[in-house]
Amino acid sequence: MISRAEYCVIACAEAWRGDGEVLASPMGLIPSVGARLARLTFAPDLLLTDGEARLVTTAGATEGWLPYRRHLTMVTGGRRHVMMGASQIDRFGNQNISCIGDWAAPTRQLLGVRGAPVNTLNNPVSYWIPRHSPRVFVPAVDMVCGVGYDRAAAAGARYHRIPRVVSDLGVFDFATPDHSMRLASLHPGVTVEEVRSATGFSLSVDAEVAFTREPTAEELRLIRDVLDPEGRREREVRSA
Template sequence: MRAGSADVGAGARGVTRAEYCVVACAEVWRGAGEVLVSPMGVIPSVGARLARLTFAPEVLLTDGEALLVGPGGAVEGWLPYRQHLALVTGGRRHVMMGASQIDRFGNQNISCIGDWARPARQLLGVRGAPVNTLNNPTSYWVPKHSRRVFVEKVDMVCGVGYDRAGDAPHHRLVRVVTDLCVLDFGAPDRSMRLVSVHPGVSVEEVREATGFAPAVPDEVPYTREPTVEELRLIREVVDPGGARVREVGR
């Protein structure tokens, strides 16, 4: 079925767009095994904890400093910085970063807008994006899908895409989750491909909000609904304060 514009699947439970995004982020770590999960942003963090509580119990969560923690924050182990770096550079971490710009091959920019020598806007800076993308699996979360983010060519390459990675042994771009859809890099040339649209979103809306033409299969499904238990965990255990709603403005 080609996805349309009707809000299919929400049903009596009133599943929100933010909750579809949480489930889509959680799915990034399905089958990942014992890897360190590094989610950046509220919805990726909620998704990571949901995955740990349900179908991905092996993943490791960190407090961002020196400890491994459970979904509720209980300390489970010590992760000194040297060990963290070993995981980062050896392919045993899966990070979900943000992107101020991203192109069809997954080149990501979080440094500046405009000419890097005289940028119109200074952003976070390159930070760890090159090491992340070349040394461990990487996904992206974009809370507002638009042509300003999904561009034909990024102004500066921070995260490395498939057309630049060469034979880096651990380079793997897995998914891009946005407030409209889920994409991967499954096109024949390793460029971006539409995987699903969230209920309430049409394929045409995704095309209009993207500054290049992603590969679009003949049949585009809707992003899966959370199960009854997943919805309970999201609303009552992982994010009872509803921070997820504030990150997705649509």
């Protein structure tokens, strides 16, 4: 039986399909498993980093040197595809990881803006959200950290693109005329009504919504025996 977490791994891996030779920068366990799975299967040109100064293989062995100045060159030239988290995200893909509530007097302090504006304006950024709820998918973020399609258009950002948002309920993109969020696929066992009730704004939903594709037998073997043999993915996303 394929678990919900394994569907999420596949959905994250698919974010890098067709990217070619770019630096994959996954943040979090399931995105990291997804990026390495993509590298081992349909995206062999992906570059993986240890987050410091090395390019690494899927097993963690060093295969190149990536000092910070070269990393920034890739970032500003659109040659990196990040998968970040989001404490809040709105219908145009604006993301917040800084604070909840008014910036001058927040009710909760979070990570801070960090590199989100540079990431989103200069290279493709996808998002991974392990707990889909109206508290995360909000009508308007309390503070813009990652830049969405509405603001990117005004800024004339050359490399801005949000390929997908993956949650524990499904996959979302912005393939609509106004670049508002669309339900692209449901993870098996999830309904459209369940997604709508867990989303704090009106989603674009096609008449027929596909299900997230199943992993192949080889992909399942890689996930379970090679990339995450301890099953940590199941602690991040529990099956319904």
